Amino acid sequence: CDLGLSTLGPFSQTGVVDYVIFAVLLAASMAIGLYYALSGGRQRTTQEFLMADRSMHCLPVSLSLIASFQSAVAIIGVPGEIYTHGTQYWFIGCSYILGLLIPAHVFIPVLYRLRVSSAYQYLELRFSKAVRICGTLTFICQMVIYMGVCVYTPAFALNAVTGFELWGTVLATGLVCTLYTTMGGLKAVIWTDVFQTVVMFAGQLAVIMVGVQRTGGVSEVWRKVWEGNRISGLDLNPDPTERHTFWTLGVGGIFLMLSLYGVNQAQVQRYLSSRTEKEAVRSCYMVFPSLQLALALSCVMGLVMFARYCGEDPSDKLGTSSRDAMVIYFVMDMLQGLPGLPGLFVACLFSAALSTISSAFNSLATVTMEDLIKPYFPAMSESRATLLSKALAASYGLLCLAMAYLTHLMGDSVLQVALKIFGMVGGPILGLFSLGMFFPWANSTGAVAGLGTGLAVAFWVGIGSIFTRSSGARPLPPDCTAILNTTTAIHTALINHLSLFFSRPTGLKRFYSLSYMWYSAFNCFTVILIGLIISFLTGPMKEEDVTPGTIYPLLGKLLCFLPEHLKKKLCCVTPLGQTVSKMMEFKEQHMIPCHRFKCSTSL
Numbered sequence: 276c277d278l279g280l281s282t283l284g285p286f287s288q289t290g291v292v293d294y295v296i297f298a299v300l301l302a303a304s305m306a307i308g309l310y311y312a313l314s315g316g317r318q319r320t321t322q323e324f325l326m327a328d329r330s331m332h333c334l335p336v337s338l339s340l341i342a343s344f345q346s347a348v349a350i351i352g353v354p355g356e357i358y359t360h361g362t363q364y365w366f367i368g369c370s371y372i373l374g375l376l377i378p379a380h381v382f383i384p385v386l387y388r389l390r391v392s393s394a395y396q397y398l399e400l401r402f403s404k405a406v407r408i409c410g411t412l413t414f415i416c417q418m419v420i421y422m423g424v425c426v427y428t429p430a431f432a433l434n435a436v437t438g439f440e441l442w443g444t445v446l447a448t449g450l451v452c453t454l455y456t457t458m459g460g461l462k463a464v465i466w467t468d469v470f471q472t473v474v475m476f477a478g479q480l481a482v483i484m485v486g487v488q489r490t491g492g493v494s495e496v497w498r499k500v501w502e503g504n505r506i507s508g509l510d511l512n513p514d515p516t517e518r519h520t521f522w523t524l525g526v527g528g529i530f531l532m533l534s535l536y537g538v539n540q541a542q543v544q545r546y547l548s549s550r551t552e553k554e555a556v557r558s559c560y561m562v563f564p565s566l567q568l569a570l571a572l573s574c575v576m577g578l579v580m581f582a583r584y585c586g587e588d589p590s591d592k593l594g595t596s597s598r599d600a601m602v603i604y605f606v607m608d609m610l611q612g613l614p615g616l617p618g619l620f621v622a623c624l625f626s627a628a629l630s631t632i633s634s635a636f637n638s639l640a641t642v643t644m645e646d647l648i649k650p651y652f653p654a655m656s657e658s659r660a661t662l663l664s665k666a667l668a669a670s671y672g673l674l675c676l677a678m679a680y681l682t683h684l685m686g687d688s689v690l691q692v693a694l695k696i697f698g699m700v701g702g703p704i705l706g707l708f709s710l711g712m713f714f715p716w717a718n719s720t721g722a723v724a725g726l727g728t729g730l731a732v733a734f735w736v737g738i739g740s741i742f743t744r745s746s747g748a749r750p751l752p753p754d755c756t757a758i759l760n761t762t763t764a765i766h767t768a769l770i771n772h773l774s775l776f777f778s779r780p781t782g783l784k785r786f787y788s789l790s791y792m793w794y795s796a797f798n799c800f801t802v803i804l805i806g807l808i809i810s811f812l813t814g815p816m817k818e819e820d821v822t823p824g825t826i827y828p829l830l831g832k833l834l835c836f837l838p839e840h841l842k843k844k845l846c847c848v849t850p851l852g853q854t855v856s857k858m859m860e861f862k863e864q865h866m867i868p869c870h871r872f873k874c875s876t877s878l
C-alpha cells in the first residue's frame with residue numbers, strides 16, 4: 276500500500292493536450308447550442324425552445340434523462356462513499372426497478388395525456404392555482420440549491436488536488452452552459468446531454484482500466500478489496516437510523532427515484548418532449564441499463580481506489596480531509612504521464628456537471644415562464660415570451676454561481692448533500708403529486724397544508740441531523756493486509772456493536788438520526804397523511820368535481836383481478852381509458868378554453 280505520490284502540481288504532470296481535450300468539450304457543447312439556435316425553427320417559439328417541438332426520439336431522451344441527475348456529484352461522491360464504507364451503496368441499484376417502472380406506467384401516462392408543458396400545471400388542473408404556485412416555488416428552491424452543488428463539486432475537487440483555478444472554472448462552466456442553453460433551448464440541452472453522457476462514461480472507464488492495470492490486475496484488486504472487507508453483504512438491518520442498509524437504499528431509494536424520475540420538472544419535460552407517449556415510456560425503460568452502468572462504474576472506481584491506497588487517509592498530503600478531493604487525487608495519480616487522459620477525465624467531470632446544470636437551467640426557465648409569468652400575461656407575444664425565457668435561463672445561470680459559493684460552506688460529502696436535498700425537497704413534491712393522483716378526495720386546502728407540513732418536518736429533521744452528527748457514518752477499519760486473526764476481527768466487531776448499542780440515540784435524537792435515504796419516503800407520506808386529514812376536515816372533493824385525467828385509478832389497477840361490476844362499485848373511479856370522453860364533456864360543461872385540453876383529435 277504505497278502512498279509515495281508526489282503532490283500533484285497544477286497540471287504540471289500533464290501537457291497542453293489535456294487543456295485541448297477540455298477546451299474541445301466546451302467548444303463541442305457550444306457548437307451544438309449554436310446549431311440548434313440557427314436550425315429548425317431557430318428557437319422562435321416557446322414550444323420549440325422549452326419543449327423541443329415535442330418531436331424527440333426515445334434514445335436521446337433516455338440519455339438526457341440520465342444526464343440530468345448523474346453529475347460530478349455521483350462521479351466524485353460515489354467512489355468516495357465506496358472507499359470509506361464499502362459497496363453497501365450499490366444496493367441503490369435495486370431501487371431503479373420500481374423507481375423507473377412506476378414513472379413509466381403511472382406518472383407519464385397521466386402527465387403526457389394532459390399535454391402540459393410544466394409538471395405543475397397538473398397541480399392547477401387537479402387542485403388550484405395556489406397549489407401550482409407552491410409546487411413551482413418548491414421545485415425552484417430544490418433545483419437552485421442542487422445546481423449550486425453541481426457547479427461547485429468539480430471545480431472544488433480539481434482545485435483541491437491540482438491547484439486548478441477554482442472560481443475561474445466555476446465561471447467558465449457556468450457561462451458556457453448558460454450560453455448554449457440560452458441559445459439552443461431544450462433540443463440543444465438534450466443533444467449536449469447525449470454527447471456529455473458518452474464523455475462521462477468514457478472518462479470513468481479510462482480511469483478504471485488504467486487503475487486496475489496499475490494496481491496489479493483484477494485478481495490483485497479483488498484480493499485487496501476483499502481483505503479490506505469493502506465488499507458489503509446484504510445488510511437487512513431494519514433500523515431506520517442505520518445510514519445505508521438494503522432497506523434504506525433499496526426501498527428508500529425508490530421514493531428518491533420517484534421524486535426525480537416521476538415528478539421532477541427536468542425529467543417530466545423530457546417525457547413531454549417525446550413525439551408519442553409510447554416513446555416517452557420507452558425512454559424511461561431505456562434509462563434502466565444506462566443508470567445501472569453509471570452506478571457500476573462509479574462503484575468499481577471506488578473499489579479500485581481502495582485497492583490502490585488500502586484505506587489509507589492521504590488527507591495530510593491533500594490538505595483537505597474531504598473524501599471527494601481524494602477521488603481526483605487518485606485519478607490524477609493514475610493518469611499522470613498518460614497524455615490526454617487527465618484531460619479526458621476533467622472533460623468527463625465537467626460533462627457530468629454541464630449536462631445536469633443545463634437541464635436545471637432549462638427546466639427552471641420553463642416553469643418560471645409557464646407557471647409564474649404566462650398565466651398573468653396571457654396576451655404576451657411568442658417572441659417576447661421566448662426572449663423572456665432566454666433571459667430567465669441566463670439569470671438562473673448567475674444565481675447558480677452564487678449557490679456554488681453557498682455549497683462551499685456546507686462541508687458534508689457532496690453526495691450526502693445532494694441526496695439530502697432530494698429527500699428534503701423532492702420528497703414533499705412527490706407527496707403532493709401522489710396526493711393528487713391517488714386520492715380523489717384530496718382538496719386544495721389539504722394539498723397546501725400537506726406540502727407546508729411536509730417541508731417543515733423535512734427541514735426540521737434535515738437541519739436537526741446536522742447538529743446531532745448521527746453516528747451512522749462510521750468508516751470501516753482501513754486494514755488492508757489479511758485480517759490479523761479472527762479473534763481480533765470478532766473482538767473489534769463486538770466492541771463496535773456494544774458501543775453503538777449503548778450510545779443508541781433515544782427520542783428526538785433518534786428522530787434526527789433517521790437515515791437521509793428515508794427522507795424522500797418519510798416526507799412523501801407526511802404530505803399525504805396531513806393532506807388527507809385536512810381534506811376530510813374541510814370537506815373532501817367529490818369524484819365528479821375532479822378534473823378528468825388527473826386521477827390515476829390506483830384502486831382500480833390494484834384490484835384489476837376483480838370483476839368489472841364489483842370494481843366499479845368498490846372504487847367508483849373511472850379507468851384511465853374512459854377519461855378522454857369525460858374530459859370532453861367536462862370541457863363542454865365547464866367551458867375550459869380549448870388550448871388547455873388540446874381538444875383536437877390528437878387526444
Ligand SMILES: O=C(O)CCCC[C@@H]1SC[C@@H]2NC(=O)N[C@@H]21
Pocket residue numbers: 344345346347348349350367425531532535566569631690693694
Ligand atoms: O449525481 C448527482 O448529481 C446526484 C447524486 C445521485 C442522485 C440520485 S442517486 C439515485 C439516482 N441515480 C442517479 O444516477 N442519480 C439519482
Ligand code: NA
Pocket residue numbers: 341342343344345346347626627628629630631632
Ligand atoms: Na449530468
